[in-house]
Amino acid sequence: MASAVHKNIEPKVSAVNANSVCRQLSQNTAEQEFAAPDEFVAEIQWSMAIRKLIAGLEFGDALKLLMNDRDMSVEQMESESGLSVSTVKRLRAGQEASAEQIVAISVALRLPPMVSSDLLRMCGITLDFNQRNTVYQMILTGHYKDGIEQVNVYLAACGCAPLKTAC
Numbered sequence: 001m002a003s004a005v006h007k008n009i010e011p012k013v014s015a016v017n018a019n020s021v022c023r024q025l026s027q028n029t030a031e032q033e034f035a036a037p038d039e040f041v042a043e044i045q046w047s048m049a050i051r052k053l054i055a056g057l058e059f060g061d062a063l064k065l066l067m068n069d070r071d072m073s074v075e076q077m078e079s080e081s082g083l084s085v086s087t088v089k090r091l092r093a094g095q096e097a098s099a100e101q102i103v104a105i106s107v108a109l110r111l112p113p114m115v116s117s118d119l120l121r122m123c124g125i126t127l128d129f130n131q132r133n134t135v136y137q138m139i140l141t142g143h144y145k146d147g148i149e150q151v152n153v154y155l156a157a158c159g160c161a162p163l164k165t166a167c
Contacts, residue, residue: 047112054115059122060094063105067092070109080108082148082163096123103136104163106144107151113141132160 050069054062067077077088081104091097097105102123106116117140120127127133135158139151146154152162 043112047114050115051118054118054122057122058094059096059119060092062119062122063097064092066109066111066115072109077105077108080148081105082152098123099125099127099133099136100163103139103151104148106140107146107148107163110145113144116140116144131158135160 050066053065057065067073072080074085074088074092077083078085081088083091083101083104087101091101091105097119099120102116102119102125105111106119111119127137135155139146139154143151143154148163155162
């Protein structure tokens with residue numbers, strides 16, 4: 001469940017260009033209040049433990065483990081990520097994911113940045129310095145708890161294609 005830190009973060013998109021919206025997205029991240037210390041510590045402890053468990057796994061096995069740990073079914077993943085059930089099943093079976101799919105999965109599972117980075121690395125993906133990948137990096141590091149609908153608003157506001165629904 002999204003913490004109060006990540007709820008209701010909406011860039012003002014009326015009568016502004018994409019560059020100012022992207023600047024505002026960055027400012028929203030910097031201005032957010034910190035989560036309660038116990039939530040922060042719990043997230044760090046979970047991240048360390050899960051990273052040890054997924055280390056050395058193939059992407060599909062890591063995805064299965066993460067979904068099981070978050071108690072998320074394939075159908076729930078479809079709803080939370082916008083990926084189709086058949087795509088999620090293929091990914092769990094070992095098909096390598098695209099950057100877009102990993103961002104959608106990371107948002108759906110609300111994965112901390114270092115875990116998302118592990119998934120990207122498993123698939124041999126490096127987010128280079130273009131507009132889309134920079135926005136993806138911002139989402140993975142500061143807005144991974146915002147939900148897929150809000151992430152798509154950010155992407156559209158920054159001139160990027162939204163994460164596909166049922167891709």
